Every structure is written in C-alpha cells, then in structure tokens.
Amino acid sequence: METVEKTIEKLRVLDKRITPQLIEVLKVMEGNTSHPSAGDVYEKVKKIFPTISLNTVYNILKTLNATGQIQEILIDRERSKYDSNVTLHHHIICNGCKRIDDIFIDLVDLAKLPDVIIAKYNIKDYHVDLYGYCKDCKDKGSQEDSQT
Numbered sequence: 001m002e003t004v005e006k007t008i009e010k011l012r013v014l015d016k017r018i019t020p021q022l023i024e025v026l027k028v029m030e031g032n033t034s035h036p037s038a039g040d041v042y043e044k045v046k047k048i049f050p051t052i053s054l055n056t057v058y059n060i061l062k063t064l065n066a067t068g069q070i071q072e073i074l075i076d077r078e079r080s081k082y083d084s085n086v087t088l089h090h091h092i093i094c095n096g097c098k099r100i101d102d103i104f105i106d107l108v109d110l111a112k113l114p115d116v117i118i119a120k121y122n123i124k125d126y127h128v129d130l131y132g133y134c135k136d137c138k139d140k141g142s143q144e145d146s147q148t
C-alpha cells in the first residue's frame with residue numbers, strides 16, 4: 001500500500017466510494033507490518049468510529065484486497081490477516097501466538113525448478129511460509145513441538 005492519500009486517489013479512479021471509515025482503515029494499515037486481522041483493525045477504527053461494525057471493516061478490507069491495495073493472508077485458518085505490503089516477500093509464522101513477520105530475501109531459486117514445471121508454467125508470483133516459534137513463545141515455554 002502506498003500512502004493514504006495515494007491509495008484514496010487510486011480508489012477514486014476505480015470508482016470506489018471513499019468514506020471516513022475507509023480512510024480510517026487506510027490509516028491503520030499504512031506502514032503496518034503487524035499483519036492484523038479484521039478484528040485487530042476493527043478495534044483500532046472503533047476508537048474513532050464507535051458505532052462501526054466489524055462487518056463494515058471486513059468489507060472495506062475485502063475491497064482493498066480486491067483492488068490490490070493490501071493483500072489478504074490465508075495462513076491462519078481461523079481468520080484472515082491483512083498485509084499492507086503488496087510487494088513480493090515471504091512470511092515466518094509463530095505456531096504459538098500466530099504472529100507473522102516479514103522476510104525480504106529471496107528464498108526460492110526458480111532456476112532449480114524441474115524443467116517439466118518450467119515448460120508448463122509461466123511463474124508470476126510465489127510465496128514461502130516458514131513456521132516455528134517466536135522468542136516470546138519459546139521463553140514462555142509454550143513450544144508444543146512434539147518432534148523434538
């Protein structure tokens with residue numbers, strides 16, 4: 001996502017209705033690297049618009065995702081998370097608290113893909129998800145890794 005102002009301009013071009021609530025959601029998402037869920041965004045927007053519903057926030061996030069301003073992350077099966085960074089990057093997810101951090105280095109050597117895949121597909125995008133336990137969860141001793 002670019003700045004709030006630039007994103008509003010883009011949405012105007014796409015004929016999307018610009019509401020004060022939408023602008024507030026954009027403010028929450030701008031530069032936000034915490035990958036919030038709709039509920040997280042709702043909690044913040046509610047401070048400015050106490051009567052806003054979770055559903056409204058959810059619909060705004062859906063519109064922003066559909067227009068490519070933010071991206072929906074479907075890692076957590078219970079709830080979608082939203083990423084204001086739509087450039088190519090990867091994620092590391094804590095199995096304990098479900099926090100998501102960004103990884104900005106290249107994790108895939110596309111040249112190493114089997115020829116049969118290269119021949120069949122024109123690869124446009126890819127995403128690598130790493131899983132583990134963050135330091136906080138480790139310190140709390142909530143690591144439930146039975147493989148160790």
Ligand SMILES: [Zn+2]
Pocket residue numbers: 094095096097098099133134135136137138
């Ligand atoms: Zn954690």
Ligand SMILES: [Zn+2]
Pocket residue numbers: 035083085089090091101102
């Ligand atoms: Zn991210």
